[in-house]
Amino acid sequence: MTRGHATARAWGRLLRLPNLCTAVADVAAGLALAGGPIALGRGALLLAAGPCLYAGGVVLNDWFDRHLDATERPTRPLPAGEIAPFAALAAGLLLLAAGVLLGRAAGRIPGAIAAAIALAALAYDAGLKRQAVASTVAIALCRLLDVGLGIAATPVGHGDLLLALPLAWYVAAVMPLSRVEVKGGPRWAPLTSLVLLMASAATGGFLVWARLFALTGGVAIATVATAAGLCLLPPLVDPSPVRLQQAISRILLGIIPLDAALCLGGERPWVALPILLLFLPARALARRIAMT
Incomplete structure (x- = not known):
């Protein structure tokens, strides 16, 4: 492998390239849930802002974790010396700024939502991640607001963000696992994640019961959440780092079909198909680049 290829691979790992497909899927789901006409240019700006x-x-x-990773994850790009810390800091800030500017270019409301996502991400990175409940809320909020970006693509922001609540529960299920993935941990971590996944399925059922969501969407949400729950069986038996990290990756990939399921309850259910197609590059990239 040439030095240029090694550097590109290191940046791909730092950026979590497979995960970026899930961010696009979140915004696309919001576009599907939005009511009213959507200008093509506005939608494109928001699809770029999310990732x-x-x-x-x-x-x-x-x-922020570079010193801790030097001990716990020395093969990551920053502690391994593959990318300079200043370059990572500059890239991170520029990407957040680009996301906010792209959101603002789509309108005042999308700009405000993009700024809120950036602030929530910074708060999480800078310290909230060390608090179990606060970090989970911050991550779930970021994903909800990703969907909100898509909903805000319409001139007046028609659409109901409540329809994306199954996604919030689903993403929250990653957090108990991520807190113990490095050293392994007690079985309460995957068990807590399983409860949160079932909450995602139950929320989809409630939305159907409340006549806010189509039955097909509710069934699809329950199917995705149940499939993700099955991924937790190995770490429930053996909560080792390898098992936990495999479960996290599979649940993260499941965000894409879950976003597709959300589309089935919105104004544009056909958006589910292009979202599902995002699973192909995400899965291919995940075989080469770790998602955690």
Whole structure:
């Protein structure tokens, strides 16, 4: 491998390239849930803003964690010396700024939502991640606001963000696992994640019961959440780092079909198909680049 290829691979790992597909899927789901006409240019700006904000957040997360990672994860790009800390800091801040500017270019409301995502990501990176409840709320909020970016694509922001609540529960299920993935941990971590995944499925059912969501969407949400729950069986038996990290990656990939399921309850259910297609590059990249 040439030095240029090694550097490109290191940046791909730092940016969590497979995960960026999930950020695009979140915004696309919001576009599907939005009511009213959507200008093509506005939608494109927001589809670009989502992954910029996500990438900025994860790069800065590694920058803040670079000293801890030197002990716990020495093979990551920053502690391994593959990327200079200043370059990572600059890239993270520029990506967050780009995400906010792209959101603002789409309108005042999307700009405000993008700024809120950037602030929540910074708060998480800078210290909230050390608090179990606060970090979970921050991550779930970022994902909800990603969907909100898409909903805000309409001139007056029609659409109901409540329809994305199953996504919030689903993403929250990653956090108990991520807190113990380095050293392994007690079985309460995957068990807590399983409860949160079932809450995601139950919320989809409630939305159907409340006649806010189509039955097909509720069934799809329950199916995705249940499939993700099955991924937790190995770490429930053996909560080792390898098992936990595999479960995290599979649950993260599941965000894409979950976003597709959300589309089935919105104004544009056909958006589910292009969202599902994002699973292909995400899965291919995940085989080469770790998602955690």
